[in-house]
Amino acid sequence: MAVTGMREMQNKNVVIIGGGFAGSLAAAMLGRAGIDTALVDPHHEYPPDFRCEKLDGTQVAILQKTGLAEPILRAATWDRESWVARFGRVVDRRPGDQHGIFYTPLVNTVRGLIPGEVLRIAAKASEIATSDDLQRVTLSDGQEISARLVVLANGLNAGLRHKIGLTTEILSTCHSISIGFDVSPSRGQKFPFPALTYYADHPRDRAALITLFPIGTVMRANLFVYLDANDVWLKQFSASPREMLFELMPGLRKLMGDFEAGPIKIRPVDLYATRGYRRAGIVLIGDAFSTSCPAAGTGARKALTDVERLCNVHIPHWLATPGMDAEKIGAFYDDPVKRACDDFSLAKAYQLRTFSTDTGLPWRARRWAKFLAQSAVGGLRRLQARSRSSDFSTATRVEPSPK
Ligand SMILES: Cc1cc2nc3c(=O)[nH]c(=O)nc-3n(C[C@H](O)[C@H](O)[C@H](O)COP(=O)(O)OP(=O)(O)OC[C@H]3O[C@@H](n4cnc5c(N)ncnc54)[C@H](O)[C@@H]3O)c2cc1C
Secondary structure (H helix, E strand, O other): EEEEEEOOOEEEEEEEOOHHHHHHHHHHHHHHOOOOOOEEEOOOOOOOOOOOOEEOHHHHHHHHHOOOHHHHHOEEOOOOOOEEOOEEEEEEEOOOOOOEHHHHHHHHHHHHHOOOOEEEEEEEEEEEEEEOOEEEEEEEOOEEEEEEEEEEEOOOOOHHHOOOOOOOEEEOOOOOEEEEEEEHHHHHHHOOOOOOEEEEOHHHEEEEEEEEEOOOOEEEEEEOOOOOOHHHHHHHHHHHHHHHHHOOOOOOHHHHHHHEOOOEEEEEEEEEEOOOOOOOOEEHHHHHOOOOOHHHHHHHHHHHHHHHHHHHHHHHHOOOOOOOOHHHHHHOOOOOOHHHHHHHHHHHHHHHHHHHHHHOEEEEEEEEHHHHHHHHHHHHHHHHHHHHHHHHHHHOOOOOOOO
């Protein structure tokens, strides 16, 4: 795939601004559909970044619809089986549906699937002028590119959006904090679980859960807490991760045993939504449209849903007729699949936070109900597995032949 510095004014059907997960996926899909596309991003290779580190079953199902699942999943690590635990007790061992992959190789794998016909421009977009027919994008090096449609996929960088008159509504400041680190068992032991989700015991702990999942030969940990970004606990956690983790979730010690922790990444996340987006010539996707709570794990699902609907349904339809007015583009924002996904993501962000931190009786009851439901599902699964294995041993038992 050619990465180019531009020399002359280029004219494209679609120009995508931002080559993160959403923008790179869109470039790969549009390029494969034969749509004349350019992708603008300052980095040739996506740089190291702590973001989404696994794709779950729902996300993989949407990824299948992009036609790009197979090579992306090949670069990821399937967890095979995932244990669910609370209060030091394993309540379920469910079939694995998580695929672990660090964000940087995820995005770079997607970029590797962008066909050579897609023009890749290593620059920042600094200005966008939109109209009902033709859009003009000015780049950081002063050059310009025109297109019938701009796809704005520039993630958390709100500056460009504000420049073109869009606004950001902060829905929840520091909604949650994500903590990512590698863990390895001490003294060359092995963790007993292939992957583990461990829920916090008490709402006063202001933590949602920790997930442990394999990426290649590494066991990765993602811990999600609800604290102020300056809370001293975060500093203490960075200094003594094992001690602080076992103090937060004492029952985890029994399951993990002693472990060594790798470098700690801590990242607070605001929930925000971009406003004023119904405009001619430009469509917003992924985090550029709105963010999600990492604890709820819906960001990749939102980005995937946006790209799948946009590239499979809306862009081919829009390009088939002249013009690119606001009404035409509104069909994407009104897409019932996209709306349901966005609504689910926002509702889950608030619901998980309340579920994890509310000390009132109704929420304590809900937490217990969930724990009991998970235990019941786990118990049923164990019974089914036992009955399958006894059927198997009956079917394969060789009766002694009469002499
Ligand atoms: C700590 C953390 C943990 C997370 N964990 C999970 C999880 O477990 N599960 C989950 O589903 N989601 C998770 N998410 C959310 C998920 O990672 C994001 O929703 C998703 O990565 C957004 O992708 P994107 O393409 O919209 O943005 P990005 O990947 O941020 O891409 C934006 C791109 O735009 C480029 N850009 C910016 N400005 C310009 C410009 N002016 N011109 C050109 N290019 C520009 C940048 O270089 C970048 O390449 C997490 C997020 C965070 C922060």
